[in-house]
Amino acid sequence: MKEKFYITTPIYYPSNKLTIGNAYTNIICDAIARWNRAQGKDVFYLTGTDEHGQKISQSAQAVGKSEKEYLDKMIEDTKSLWELLDISYDKFIRTTDPYHEKAVQKIFTDLYNKGYIYKGSYKGWYCTPCESFWTESQLKDGKCPDCGREVKFQEEEAYFFKLSQFGDKLLKLYETHPEFLQPKSRVNEMVNNFIKPGLSDLCVSRTSVKWGVPVEFDPKHTIYVWIDALPNYITALGYGSEDDSLFKKFWPADVHMIGKEIVRFHSIIWPAILMALGLELPKTVFGHGWLLFGGDKLSKSKETGSSECVDPRVLVPAYSADAVRYYLYREIPFGSDGNYSTESFLTRFNADLSNNYGNLVSRTFSMVKKYFNSAIPHLYELTEDDKNLKATVDNEVKNAFDHMAKYDVTRATTSIFNIFTEANTYIQKVQPWAVAKEGDSERLCTILRVLLETIRIGSLLFEPFAPNAPKKVLTALGVESGKFANLDNFDGLEEGRILESVDILFPRLDIKAELEKLALINKNKQ
Numbered sequence: 001m002k003e004k005f006y007i008t009t010p011i012y013y014p015s016n017k018l019t020i021g022n023a024y025t026n027i028i029c030d031a032i033a034r035w036n037r038a039q040g041k042d043v044f045y046l047t048g049t050d051e052h053g054q055k056i057s058q059s060a061q062a063v064g065k066s067e068k069e070y071l072d073k074m075i076e077d078t079k080s081l082w083e084l085l086d087i088s089y090d091k092f093i094r095t096t097d098p099y100h101e102k103a104v105q106k107i108f109t110d111l112y113n114k115g116y117i118y119k120g121s122y123k124g125w126y127c128t129p130c131e132s133f134w135t136e137s138q139l140k141d142g143k144c145p146d147c148g149r150e151v152k153f154q155e156e157e158a159y160f161f162k163l164s165q166f167g168d169k170l171l172k173l174y175e176t177h178p179e180f181l182q183p184k185s186r187v188n189e190m191v192n193n194f195i196k197p198g199l200s201d202l203c204v205s206r207t208s209v210k211w212g213v214p215v216e217f218d219p220k221h222t223i224y225v226w227i228d229a230l231p232n233y234i235t236a237l238g239y240g241s242e243d244d245s246l247f248k249k250f251w252p253a254d255v256h257m258i259g260k261e262i263v264r265f266h267s268i269i270w271p272a273i274l275m276a277l278g279l280e281l282p283k284t285v286f287g288h289g290w291l292l293f294g295g296d297k298l299s300k301s302k303e304t305g306s307s308e309c310v311d312p313r314v315l316v317p318a319y320s321a322d323a324v325r326y327y328l329y330r331e332i333p334f335g336s337d338g339n340y341s342t343e344s345f346l347t348r349f350n351a352d353l354s355n356n357y358g359n360l361v362s363r364t365f366s367m368v369k370k371y372f373n374s375a376i377p378h379l380y381e382l383t384e385d386d387k388n389l390k391a392t393v394d395n396e397v398k399n400a401f402d403h404m405a406k407y408d409v410t411r412a413t414t415s416i417f418n419i420f421t422e423a424n425t426y427i428q429k430v431q432p433w434a435v436a437k438e439g440d441s442e443r444l445c446t447i448l449r450v451l452l453e454t455i456r457i458g459s460l461l462f463e464p465f466a467p468n469a470p471k472k473v474l475t476a477l478g479v480e481s482g483k484f485a486n487l488d489n490f491d492g493l494e495e496g497r498i499l500e501s502v503d504i505l506f507p508r509l510d511i512k513a514e515l516e517k518l519a520l521i522n523k524n525k526q
């Protein structure tokens, strides 16, 4: 039986203004999902949208639409963004999907019947026009932080989840399963800031919020936020429905990939809910860092104060999804925050994609064309130079696998690009054009075959990160894409096969001209 691999992104708040910052989690997950598929695993990759709550109702009202109409358009935009970025999810869950709503009701009732949910009262500062409760610390100068109007102290009946009972169990979980919460720094944050000071019970229903899932046995209550959102990871697999075969097959998740601001919900509330339900826990919750723009974490392009172009709908058509994705893997140290800058994006495009990978492919292909009429040459005995290159390839293949086992897309892409760099250095060293002049045909065959095999291996490894250009190269080489094979040998090509030609993969950019072009687009948008 094939090994299974289940990976999830958080469900996104619906928006038609998602930036490359928002897209970051999905871009990371896509490379990991493709990487695992290429290893032959049975992968289930889940993403979706988080569609309940007061804010959605207000946004729909503001544009004169029903919630459903408003959401359907947003979800269409979100899906088209994932398509643009070549996000290969297996399932898209909407929390307004009827099967999810039903399963969430069941989960709530189940937790109530098991004694983990009880009725109490919620106290807080209420803003009537916004229909929102705020805690003391959320208020701005004693007023509503959203609209700035007066708030009044109010109490309403609500259900609570007994989160306070789970502190010790969570501490034990972090201790006995250090792989559960990563990177490690997030564990200290959770323990010191939340668990050690004592967990409070969690308010899980509201009577003032109408746009949500009603509690089955007390429908004037709406199930509040996290009890609706977090279970998407199991309801998407059919948990709580008649057909839970996917749940049986894929749960527990191998990794919940999330941004660092929602680590608390995924590493405290979610495992507590699962423990209460008597279900297995996800193997890993990974809290990645933020993509910062001029020092800020932007979520919506409208809110951008930065002069950078953050809109994937501009960047992808101009520079390709491969380039946008590669930049994020490579430039933002995985697990930490990183700054986006248009200049570094364009510089990396030229240096890595155009000069390094693109040039390696085009010069190798053109030499094979010139000297062997594009027929893949024979591999004769390897010299020291060839063996050295092979040793680097072997080493970096191993490194890439080690890094991807830890989801470290930054180190993995660095290893893959070391292969291309080394191959370019090899060309300078062995000078195939000089060997051709000397008429040493056997040596020339071997050099070009070594290069083609190196390009094959590097392209196979690079494809999960950049699904387009490496695929073109693999197709031209006559190699099946999306499947890791013969990574440890120079015997993965068919001798004598005629190489198809490949267009220039990443045409070199005039950085100054591109910066001016993007600045103008930004200006016109404001």
Ligand code: MSP
Binding pocket: 010, 011, 012, 013, 021, 022, 023, 024, 025, 050, 229, 230, 257, 258, 259, 260, 261, 262, 289, 290, 291, 292, 297, 298, 299
């Ligand atoms: N709806 C909640 C999640 C509920 S999961 C049960 C949510 N949604 S979100 O739309 O705000 O965020 C979705 C993902 O985008 C999160 O992983 C978040 O960290 C990520 N990002 C949004 N802006 C980001 C950056 N600027 N940089 C990196 N990732 C960030 O939270």
